[in-house]
Amino acid sequence: MAQVQEQEGGQEKGKHKKVRAKRSSTHIDMTPMVDLGFLLLTFFILTTTFSKPKTMDITMPVKDKVTEEEKTKVPASQTMSVLLTADDKIVWYMGEDDPTKPPETHVADFSQDGPASIRKVLLEKNKLVFDKVKQVEDSVRNGLIPDKEDEIKRHKAQVKAAEKKGLIVLIKPDDSSKYKNLVDILDEMLVCNVARYAIVDLSDSEKELIKNSQQ
């Protein structure tokens, strides 16, 4: 009601004296706002990091007192010990760690395809499993296995677990090695499809082996 009355009053006034409404353009200068918009845009683009950190899952054995008989015996012929040492060097040997009969050691490095690449050694020793995993990949390509990530993963895990004669790797980081070396060797396990590996402590005789191999 109040509004209507006001309007009437306004019209009456208009009769006596014409008020010319100022014609102002409906355009507002938006330049400052747009400037600010772009400033914010630049800020947010530069501060955003899209790459999320990735993780590598590892499972350690339950730390309980295990008697000598309960320990899982691993066949020596399938076992490879990888000793990580200073300066990104690897010392590896096959078979058991027997202080009385020191095994033949080899030196390797983390290069992808150098003459002493650990990947080459692992691929060769783990050919059995690696080929089977490759077969899975082939059957994906041939359409025998649906091309879904979790499906492929499941098949690969199955193949890896089924092969009992595959390589077993014992990773033994020496105190002089770096964390990077540990991650790198775990990475090689993934690349080479090594199904069974564990991080183990070094024995005294193995420390001796490292010393001897560096001479």
Next chain:
Amino acid sequence: MPKIKIAKKSPSLDMTPMVDLAFLLVTFFMLTTKFRPDEPVIVDQPSSISDIPLPDKGVIMITVDKNGRVFFNVEGQQIRIDILNKMAERFNLTFDDKEKKRFAVLASVGMPMSDMKAYLDASDNDRKKMNLETKGIPIDSTNNELNFWINAARNVAPRFSLAIRGDRDADIPSIKRVISILQDNKANRFALITNLEGAGVVEEPKN
């Protein structure tokens, strides 16, 4: 000769679509950005081919820097306060509400419990200095505070997963010690945080 008339064109363009797009992008980036509190240490993570992403929530993170100093971090303000309460109880300390609030909004902490109160009371600049000088959370067998931290965190948030964020050059004995402490706490499954190979180095906030 007929005069050639050049069509008069206004020099102003219609910028509306561009501005619309710009603001759309601003909105997008504003909503997707998550501001992290300053990390006290710069950690250069090793790279791997593993492509499992780190979950957004529910991670108890243990950072080991290149000098082997250990830092502890959990996200979630209430959870952090609960953990601090548990730690205070164990070490017979009392923290007032202000200190608890301060702890809740911090990132990783690497202080022995004896210095924790001074650390929380300090100003932002002093805290930065303390972060540089600290020896990290003690992990020796005689003074194993990390064990208590993990224990408290597992009690408060039993479903949280564990992750180790190590520097490339962190020494193996510290890493082994941390893993062993995790095993002592019956946490046998955990993740190592890495960068994706070839993705370059993720920018770390500089202090």
